[in-house]
Amino acid sequence: MHIRLKQFGTTLSSRQAGKDAYGGFSATLAVLKPGEPIELDFEGVSSLSPSWGDEFLTPLSNRFGEDITLFNTKNLSVDATITFLEEIGGLKFNRKS
């Protein structure tokens, strides 16, 4: 499954918006087959903050772990936020540019 994150907005900032995005995404996740790869694509995202990421990426990582791969993470705030979430949450994301 390939998900373009810009569908949730290009400035991914608040905790509330992250929660809303995760809630909206839950129906899609419900139809995933076990072990199916999840590709999260940051192409077109202008900025990502840890609050948004902690509500969206952290629960996804806790639930699907290694099945997730992040694409197009070169934007400085996307890169810094993912690294930050990995450190404070003890997570590890696969990344491909």
Place this chain on the structure above:
Amino acid sequence: MSINENDLSIGEVAEILNVSIETLRRWDRAGKLTATRTHGGQRRYAMESLKNLLGKDLFWNAKLWAMEGETEPNGMFYCPTRPVFEARNAAMEKLLERSIGEVYSLISSSAGEMGNNSFDHNLGKWPDIPGIYFSYSIEERKIVLADRGLGILKTLQQIIPSLSVDKEALHIAFTEVITGRAPEKRGNGLKYVRRNVENGYFSLTFQTGDAELILKAGEKFSSENIRKTDLPIHGCIALIQF
């Protein structure tokens, strides 16, 4: 003009206005900014007399509101709700991108963290005026965010009741990852902001209550960066300089 115990010394005013003590003496003689004198002959300045000068400064305009504003700020700067702030921050982000290149997103996401913190921690609990003061100047390379919320000390006391002073609360907010049985999901946004400052992307001045942090771009955070100020505010104020 009577001398009041809240009046400021010439050193404090020099620091606030970022001018030398000699300049202030000259302004006093010229009548541009007059001081009163103590019995010992030392100059003292009433906050009231500084307001005209300070009101023209982006940061001080916001700080005066955080200190003593009893009305909503000018609509140009006032974000009463989160959606208003988010829309304005996204607009600023586009201007920043055009002006400074790829570093823009670290600055706008840091501003976003601090602005959203104000809403996350004060929603339904604003002591008087809800929302935040948000202003910026791409030309002056400054962004200011302020709120008249509970401030970090009262917010953290909900999780760490033994906390008693603003300095300690400010230090924890910028250094410790707080988890556990918190009544609300804790943000770690200020740690992210600190990292961006330490990595040299911008400088930060951040005040809550009577504690002020000044961290220059590329400087390593330490408790020595936090000091007690004589001009306490309600809530929080942040100045980003890039």
